[in-house]
Amino acid sequence: MADIKDPENTIIVTLKGGDVTIELLPDVAPEHCARMKELVREGQYDNVAFHRVIEGFMAQTGDVQHGDMEDGFNLRMAGTGGSDKPDLPAEFSKLPHDRGTLGAARSANPNSANSQFFINFSDNHFLNGQYTVYGRVISGMEHVDAITRGEPPAEPDRMIKCVVASDA
Numbered sequence: 001m002a003d004i005k006d007p008e009n010t011i012i013v014t015l016k017g018g019d020v021t022i023e024l025l026p027d028v029a030p031e032h033c034a035r036m037k038e039l040v041r042e043g044q045y046d047n048v049a050f051h052r053v054i055e056g057f058m059a060q061t062g063d064v065q066h067g068d069m070e071d072g073f074n075l076r077m078a079g080t081g082g083s084d085k086p087d088l089p090a091e092f093s094k095l096p097h098d099r100g101t102l103g104a105a106r107s108a109n110p111n112s113a114n115s116q117f118f119i120n121f122s123d124n125h126f127l128n129g130q131y132t133v134y135g136r137v138i139s140g141m142e143h144v145d146a147i148t149r150g151e152p153p154a155e156p157d158r159m160i161k162c163v164v165a166s167d168a
Contacts, residue, residue: 002021002138002139002140003138004021004023004138004165005023006023007164007165007166007168008037008164008165008166009023009024009025009026009033009037010022010023010024010138010164010165010166011024011036011037011040011135011162011163011164011165012162012163012164012165012168013045013140013159013161013162014159014160014161014162015140015143015144015146015147015157015158015159015160016143016146016157016158016160017142017143017146018140018142018143019139019140019143020137020139020140020141020143020144021137021138021139021140021165022102022135022136022137022138023135023136023137023138024036024037024102024134024135025095025133025134025135025136028091028093028095028133028134029091029093029104029132029133029134030091031088031089031091032088032091032104032113032132032134033134033135035085035088035114035115036117036134036135037164038085039062039064039083039085039115040162040163040164041164041167044064044083044115045061045062045064045115045159045162046159046160046161046162047158047159047160048061048062048063048064048158048159049061049063049152049153049156049157049158050147050148050153050156050157050158050159051063051151051152051153051156052118052151052152053147053148053149053150053151053153053156053157054121054149054151055121055149056121056122057120057121057122057124058103058118058119058120058121058124059118059119059121059144059147060105060116060117060118061116061117061118061159062105062115062116062117063081063082063115063116064081064082064083064115065081065082065083082114082115082116083114083115085114085115086114087109087111087112087113087114088104088111088113088114088132089111090106090110090111090113090132091104091132091134092110092129092130092131092132093132093133094129095133096123096125096128096133097120097123097124097125097126097127097128097131097133098120098123098125098136099120099121099122099123099141100119100120100136100137100141100144101119101120101133101135101136101137102117102118102119102133102134102135102136102137103117103118103119103120103127103131103132103133103134104116104117104131104132104134105117105118105131106131110130113132117134119137119144121144121145
C-alpha cells in the first residue's frame with residue numbers, strides 16, 4: 001500500500017494486475033498536474049489503452065481521443081490524438097527521467113503536450129530537459145512492468161479506472 005502524503009495530488013490507476021499509485025508534482029509542473037486531475041475527474045482516462053510500450057524504455061497512454069476504442073482502426077490511430085482541451089506549455093525542470101517517473105508525451109513542438117503521458121521503465125536521462133516530468137510511481141511499479149509490449153500491442157493493456165485519491 002502506498003504512503004499517500006497529498007491525496008489531492010495523487011492518482012490511482014487500476015491496471016489488470018492491480019493499482020498503480022502516482023504522486024503528482026504540482027510544485028514542478030502545475031499545469032500538467034492540473035490537466036491530469038481534470039481528465040481523471042472527467043473519466044476520460046478510463047479504459048484508455050497503452051498504445052506504445054517499448055521494452056527497457058517506457059509505456060505510453062493517455063490518447064483519450066482514440067485510446068478507448070476497441071476496433072483496429074482506432075488502435076492504429078492511438079497516439080495521434082489528445083483531449084478537447086488546449087495544448088500545454090512545456091514545464092521543463094531539472095528532475096531526471098528516472099525509472100517510474102511520469103513524462104508528458106508530445107510532438108516535436110515542446111508546447112504540444114495535451115493528455116498523453118508515459119511511465120519510464122528505466123532511467124532515461126537522454127530525455128532530461130526535453131519532456132516535462134510531472135509525477136512518479138510510488139507503488140505498483142510491478143504492474144507497470146507487466147504491461148504488454150508493442151507499438152501498438154496486439155491486445156493492449158488499459159487503464160481500467162483512474163481516480164484522484166482525495167475523491168476515492
